[in-house]
Amino acid sequence: MIKLVLFDAVGVLFPLNKVVGDDLSAAFNLSETQLKHMWDELYPDYTIGKLSTEQFLDRFAEIYNLPREKVTESVFLESFLRALTPMPGMQELLQKLHKAGVRMAMLSDTTPMFAYVRRNWIFSEFFDHIFLSFEIGHKKPDKAAFQAVIDHYQLQPNEFFFVDDNEQNVVAAQHLGLQAVQFTTAETLAQKLAQVQVLES
Numbered sequence: 001m002i003k004l005v006l007f008d009a010v011g012v013l014f015p016l017n018k019v020v021g022d023d024l025s026a027a028f029n030l031s032e033t034q035l036k037h038m039w040d041e042l043y044p045d046y047t048i049g050k051l052s053t054e055q056f057l058d059r060f061a062e063i064y065n066l067p068r069e070k071v072t073e074s075v076f077l078e079s080f081l082r083a084l085t086p087m088p089g090m091q092e093l094l095q096k097l098h099k100a101g102v103r104m105a106m107l108s109d110t111t112p113m114f115a116y117v118r119r120n121w122i123f124s125e126f127f128d129h130i131f132l133s134f135e136i137g138h139k140k141p142d143k144a145a146f147q148a149v150i151d152h153y154q155l156q157p158n159e160f161f162f163v164d165d166n167e168q169n170v171v172a173a174q175h176l177g178l179q180a181v182q183f184t185t186a187e188t189l190a191q192k193l194a195q196v197q198v199l200e201s
Contacts, residue, residue, distance in 0.1 A: 001159065001197075002159060002160070002161045002179065002196055002197070002198050003103060003153075003155055003159040003160070004103045004104065004105060004128075004153060004155065004159065004160050004161070005097065005102055005103070005104045005105075005160075005161045005162075005163065005193070005198060006104075006105050006106070006107055006149060006160050006161065006162045006163070006178075007104065007105070007106050007107070007127075007162075007163050008106075008107060008108065008140070008162075008163060008164035008165065008166070008169065008183070009106055009108040009109075009110070009118065010108070010109075010165075011087075011164070011165030011166065011183065012087060012090070012163055012164060012165055012183045013086070013087055013090055013106075013123050014083075014084050014085055014086055014087055014090075015085065015087055016165075017083055017085075019079060019082050019083035020076070020079045020080055020083050021035055021039075023075075023078075023079035023082070024038075024075070024076075024079065027075055028064060028066055028070075028071075030064060034064065037063065038060060038063065038064075042056065042059055042060065042063065043056075043111075044139075046111045046112075046134070047109050047110065047111055047133050047134055047139055048133055048134060048137055048138060048139055049133075049134040049135065049137055052112070053073060053111070053112045053113055056111070056113075057071050057072070057073065073113055076113050076114075077113055077114070077117070080113070080114050080117060081117060084117065084121060086122065086123070087186065088185070088186060089185065089186025089187060090123075090186045091122065091123065092186070093186045093189065093190055094123055094126045095126070096190075096199065097126070097193075097198070097199065098126045100198075100199060100200075102198055102199075103128050104126055104127050104128060105127055105128050105129045105130065105131065105149065105153075106118070106123075106124075106127050106129075106130045106131065107131045107140065107145065107146070107149055107162075108130065108131070108132055108133065109133040109139040109140060110132050110133060110134065111134050112134055115132055115134070115135075118130060118132060129152065131145075131148060131149055131152070133145065136148040140164070140166070140169040140172065141166075141168050141169045141171070141172030141173075142172075143172060143175070143176055146162075146172070146173055146176050146178065147176070150176075156177075157176050157177030157178050158177050158178065158179060160173075160178045160179065161178070161179045161180070161181075161193070161196060161198060162178045162179070162180040162181075163180070163181055163183050163189060164180070164182065164183060165182060165183040165184075166182075167182050170182045179196060
């Protein structure tokens with residue numbers, strides 16, 4: 001029996017898009033290729049708490065030879081807020097789950113700058129708990145990220161139903177014993193939730 005539905009954020013609750021990358025390119029006159037270094041080398045350490053926000057901004061300014069006073073948290077945060085648009089159908093599905101008394105949580109790979117947004121976004125009210133990678137020190141598909149959720153709830157792995165758009169994360173969860181599916185659309189997810197008797201078909 002499923003006792004908790006665990007959601008990824010990007011690609012499930014809201015779509016992956018290029019808003020932040022485009023905004024940073026415009027703000028600092030950087031190409032997509034130049035920004036790739038930030039996403040691939042700098043951002044991952046920030047995501048798991050190895051860098052503080054100040055350290056991340058310092059490194060960003062240093063890497064791209066930018067005046068530090070121009071590299072502010074607000075530049076990133078305002079862009080991230082613009083990027084948040086609900087995935088079609090997901091708000092309605094979460095409302096339906098909530099009304100049915102289904103316990104839900106979020107497991108999100110994110111950073112201190114965006115933690116406030118994750119916790120105070122329109123969907124946050126539906127979640128019993130929000131697990132953020134920089135706080136737990138691990139991000140998906142690291143099994144320790146899932147273990148943090150399992151330990152928190154003291155449930156058996158097969159009592160979780162995990163939803164993520166990334167196949168690698170889904171497979172990692174399945175290897176730990178969680179029931180997990182790859183997200184495509186809200187409609188398809190509702191059907192899968194009905195199959196495991198979380199929702200009525």
